[in-house]
Amino acid sequence: MVAVTVPADGGWLGILRTATAGLAARLGFPGDKIEDLRIAVDEACAMLLVLTPTDGDLTCRFEIGAETLTAAVSAPLREGANLPDPSSFAWRVIRGLTADASAGQVNGVATIRLTAALHK
Amino acid sequence: MFGVEQVSGNGAVTVKISGDIDLATADKVGDALASALGSSANVRVDLSGVTFLDSTGIRALVQAYRLASSKGGSLHVFGAKHWVAKVLDVTGVGPLLSAPAE
Numbered sequence: 667m668v669a670v671t672v673p674a675d676g677g678w679l680g681i682l683r684t685a686t687a688g689l690a691a692r693l694g695f696p697g698d699k700i701e702d703l704r705i706a707v708d709e710a711c712a713m714l715l716v717l718t719p720t721d722g723d724l725t726c727r728f729e730i731g732a733e734t735l736t737a738a739v740s741a742p743l744r745e746g747a748n749l750p751d752p753s754s755f756a757w758r759v760i761r762g763l764t765a766d767a768s769a770g771q772v773n774g775v776a777t778i779r780l781t782a783a784l785h786k
Numbered sequence: 787m788f789g790v791e792q793v794s795g796n797g798a799v800t801v802k803i804s805g806d807i808d809l810a811t812a813d814k815v816g817d818a819l820a821s822a823l824g825s826s827a828n829v830r831v832d833l834s835g836v837t838f839l840d841s842t843g844i845r846a847l848v849q850a851y852r853l854a855s856s857k858g859g860s861l862h863v864f865g866a867k868h869w870v871a872k873v874l875d876v877t878g879v880g881p882l883l884s885a886p887a888e
Contacts, residue, residue, distance in 0.1 A: 676810035683838070701869050708840050712809040755841035755848075755877045762876030 668728040674718045674741060682726055683708050689728055690735055695784060702763040703735065703782040709759045710739040710778040717747040717776065733784045734765070740777040749776060789835075790818040799826040804835030807843030815843060819850035819861070827859030830885075834865030839873045848879055 670685050672678035686707045690700040711724055718724065718741040729736040749769050750756055760767045766781040788805035799822045807815055822829045831847065833839070847863060854861035862885040866874055874880040 676808065679808050679810060680806065705838075705840060705869060705873065708808060708838075712840060712842055715809055755844045755879075758877045759841050759844075759873055763872075 667730070669725060670728075671723050671725045674715055674720060674722040674724045676712070676715055678724070679708055679711055679715075682711055682724075685726070686728075686737065690782065693730060693735055693784075695735065695782065699782055699784070703737065703780070706760050706763045706767070706780045706782075707737050707739065709756050710737070710780060713750060713756045713778065714739060714741040714743075714776060717741070717743050717749070719744055734781050735784075736779060736781045738777055738779045740775055742774055743771065743776050749778075788814070790814065792818070792822055794826065797826070798828040798830055800830045800832055802832040802835060804837075806838035807836055807846070808838060808840050809842045812842035812846045816846040816849060819846070820853060823850065823854055823857065823859065823861070827854070827857055829854060829859070829861045831861065831863040831883075832865050833863050833870055834867065836866070836870050839866075839870045841873075841877060844873065844877050844879055847883060851883060 668689060670682060672681060683704050687700050687704045690703050714724060722742050724741045727738045764780045765783040769778045788811045791802045793800045801818055801822045803815060851861045863883045
């Protein structure tokens with residue numbers, strides 16, 4: 667597993683995009699799949715960044731499978747904050763660019779899981 | 787690097803955006819488009835220099851489109867490449883933000 671943790675600040679999104687693309691490239695993903703996952707990870711991070719306390723951390727864990735790469739993006743939610751509606755632009759982008767995507771919340775920490783498939 | 791440039795001519799204003807449009811820069815895009823709509827009712831947005839676009843940028847573009855419509859004006863985008871065009875497409879806003887066929 668590979669994990670990248672950055673401060674919960676939009677200025678770090680570029681770093682997470684670069685890390686995502688670099689890892690996917692090393693794992694042999696084709697260029698179009700790399701770009702899809704890069705955008706999807708950015709979306710998941712941007713979604714959580716506006717819901718997390720500003721002094722918090724955003725963590726992206728990459729789980730490397732034989733044929734898949736899953737990115738699980740987690741951040742604590744501010745009190746009363748809720749993930750956006752499935753019809754939001756952010757979810758439309760994520761659903762349009764990943765093989766599988768889901769979101770969950772445990773003990774005040776939200777996690778968005780995105781899976782890219784090497785073939786498919 | 788992110789940048790915004792505004793050019794006037796032929797009764798319209800063109801706003802050329804370059805670099806990445808994400809959570810860190812979407813507000814600057816929104817401000818630039820609102821400012822352009824303050825000087826012209828018809829605004830064209832040149833996306834040919836945009837290297838990254840996500841839903842935060844889509845939201846800024848759609849809000850500017852609504853602002854233009856509410857003033858009886860127009861706003862459309864052109865020049866989107868590759869994944870910038872794909873994000874416009876998967877969010878379903880491509881047709882809304884494209885110029886009507888001439």
